Amino acid sequence: MKMATFSRIAEDETPSIIVHASHKIADINDNIYGGFTEHMGRCIYGGIYDPNNPLSDENGFRKDVIKAMKEIRVPVVRYPGGNFVATYHWLDGVGPKEQRPKRPELAWLGIESNKFGTDEFLKWCEIVGTEPYFCLNMGTGTLDEALAWVEYCNSDQDTYYANLRRKNGRDKPYNVKYWALGNEIWGPWQVAQDTAPSYAHKAYQWAKALKLLSPTISLILCGETGFSSWDFTVLKECLKPDMHALGGDNSRSLIDMHSIHLYTADSEHSANATAPRAAERAVQMATALIDLARIENGVPNSVPRQKICFDEWNVWSPARAPGEQGAEEKYTLSDALAVAVFLNGFVRQAKDVGMANIAQSVNVISPLMTTERGVVKQTTWWPLLLFSRYMRGSSVAVNVRCAEYEGRTNPAWLRGVMETPFLDVSACLDEEGWLGLAVVNVHESRDFETELEGLGVDKGEVQVYKVSGAGVDVVNTEGEQNVGIEEAAWNGEGLFTFGRHSLTLLRWKA
Numbered sequence: 001m002k003m004a005t006f007s008r009i010a011e012d013e014t015p016s017i018i019v020h021a022s023h024k025i026a027d028i029n030d031n032i033y034g035g036f037t038e039h040m041g042r043c044i045y046g047g048i049y050d051p052n053n054p055l056s057d058e059n060g061f062r063k064d065v066i067k068a069m070k071e072i073r074v075p076v077v078r079y080p081g082g083n084f085v086a087t088y089h090w091l092d093g094v095g096p097k098e099q100r101p102k103r104p105e106l107a108w109l110g111i112e113s114n115k116f117g118t119d120e121f122l123k124w125c126e127i128v129g130t131e132p133y134f135c136l137n138m139g140t141g142t143l144d145e146a147l148a149w150v151e152y153c154n155s156d157q158d159t160y161y162a163n164l165r166r167k168n169g170r171d172k173p174y175n176v177k178y179w180a181l182g183n184e185i186w187g188p189w190q191v192a193q194d195t196a197p198s199y200a201h202k203a204y205q206w207a208k209a210l211k212l213l214s215p216t217i218s219l220i221l222c223g224e225t226g227f228s229s230w231d232f233t234v235l236k237e238c239l240k241p242d243m244h245a246l247g248g249d250n251s252r253s254l255i256d257m258h259s260i261h262l263y264t265a266d267s268e269h270s271a272n273a274t275a276p277r278a279a280e281r282a283v284q285m286a287t288a289l290i291d292l293a294r295i296e297n298g299v300p301n302s303v304p305r306q307k308i309c310f311d312e313w314n315v316w317s318p319a320r321a322p323g324e325q326g327a328e329e330k331y332t333l334s335d336a337l338a339v340a341v342f343l344n345g346f347v348r349q350a351k352d353v354g355m356a357n358i359a360q361s362v363n364v365i366s367p368l369m370t371t372e373r374g375v376v377k378q379t380t381w382w383p384l385l386l387f388s389r390y391m392r393g394s395s396v397a398v399n400v401r402c403a404e405y406e407g408r409t410n411p412a413w414l415r416g417v418m419e420t421p422f423l424d425v426s427a428c429l430d431e432e433g434w435l436g437l438a439v440v441n442v443h444e445s446r447d448f449e450t451e452l453e454g455l456g457v458d459k460g461e462v463q464v465y466k467v468s469g470a471g472v473d474v475v476n477t478e479g480e481q482n483v484g485i486e487e488a489a490w491n492g493e494g495l496f497t498f499g500r501h502s503l504t505l506l507r508w509k510a
């Protein structure tokens, strides 16, 4: 029974949740709590970099944003795009700032000043204590440029770009581990959109050269949603063993992870809060495509199975918050519950998810907003904080019996493919023996008194963290925090009530 299972019961029956502390599903990769910063809207300029603001340090970095990133323990941050990267030339953003060129920016139709670039981002990562993840320009960029960027960041040899880094003030290599082979190359909005076979051929050749230069980097292939034929075409071409590039080592692969993206949104609460179940299905489907590509290509078992890099996920309606206008979504409590359902899915699918990055980390479709005076934590900040703080270690099996939401779903295909329980649940066991149980009650108007079973829960010392609010439409603003975390304790006796439209995280010593 090594899994998360759901059995549907009638709405008037008593639900139950059984946590199996000793049934480990898989380690949860800390990188599922990753972030993403793109040169888009106010994410970089006015977000993490704001040199004229008194809240910034001597580098021009907003100190309140750094504090928030540390609070959320963001383990890895993707940069510099997103769509932006398709016309980005990294050399424009290094060296003396006054000599850096201003360029037209074609993804979001702005002007890129290049005052913030590679060295600034990597310094920011070091201050935050997070790992950088770079996305390569496979739009207008060349393989030469990509190789030069890797050399600039990672080489300790006496070569041109490594020396350029030294000249720019950084002696030791940054050792950037994660590199993505382009972003959403399949999208019609993309500068230099490509077809799957053409991209796949190019990505394979780039991967070969990049691994010859820097064998220990981790390369991420550009997938689509995980449930598209693009995904299989590129996987089939690129998950081929290449013994030449890998120096005859048949325990390594050119491609280490497969990237997929999904944004969900709906104007009705139940469809909105259950929509991220599609992300979980996407992980399952993309993983099956990885298996299929490996089987058809005869990839030996000695090559670790490639994991999913869910490097853009969130609630976003581009119609509501257009990208060209900075995509500053105002998130409701319903959206916060959707974020918790996304995160539950990543914990449940821990075996197959190597990284996930909420898009984005500051101002642009983000849980964290800056003003001239400080930061505002949107409703979606609070589930992210609770998960990142407490849902680490191993994902463990959990069985849930409860009623199911039976209405319209978004996407429509979700109905019949995935269940949409009113109680969406994941569980973990951390290294210190704490069990964590995250329960999202997506029901708008019903509390559920629930039987709870799990090693140690009856010892009487259960910590309770709850994210909820007066209604599913409430938002947080600069002056008003309608959604935050309520802390309490529970003695473990009798039934536990999961309140309507809430996320509850319970923790106890197993």
Ligand code: AHR
Pocket (backbone or CB within 6 Å): 038, 081, 082, 083, 084, 183, 184, 312, 359, 360
């Ligand atoms: O995160 C906003 C945008 O959404 C990214 O630039 C792009 O990759 C996606 O379409």
